[in-house]
Amino acid sequence: MKTLTVIIERTENNYSAYIEGVDGVVVTGQSVKEIKRNIISAIDALKDECKEFGGEIPEELEGDYSLTFKMDVKSVLDFYSHVFTKSGLERITGINQKQLWHYASGNRTPRPEQALKLENALHDLGEELLAINL
Known part of the structure; x- marks a missing residue:
């Protein structure tokens, strides 16, 4: 497929x-x-x-x-800005808030390694949330 x-x-x-x-x-x-x-x-x-x-x-x-x-990273950060704070994203990604602000504003494009770091952190969070039953 x-x-x-x-x-x-x-x-x-x-x-x-x-x-x-x-x-x-x-x-x-x-x-x-x-x-x-x-x-x-x-x-x-x-x-x-x-x-x-x-x-x-x-x-x-x-x-x-x-x-x-x-x-792209800018679109993801914009789309989920009402869900994730920059400090929360810093905690799960290890990327400092100042860098995240630059990425969100479009002033800087993250290196592929940084984009992958953000993607992996979000996927890990998603897996954790899927494992929870209320």
Whole structure:
């Protein structure tokens, strides 16, 4: 099964997303959940239109595939700014607050190692939270 990457980017008023390497699938939304829903609807609509009007379905969308979602650090920090404080992120990532502010403002782009450090910390937190039952 192939994996398609959906790139999510912050725009002025919301988020937009497209599938890397696939033309014709672009969506917007106010949340990641909405983006996921909209991208699936857009893929289905594109396939239906291709079938109805005799167009070619993009090769990447034929057969089995899974979707993975990717955001840049600035977009993630912006999207979750109402959930995570910079001090909280510092505690789980080891990245100091001043650096996190630079990344969030877009003044600096993190080195790949720093981005991976942030990603791993968020994934670890997610796994911890999934293990909790209330």
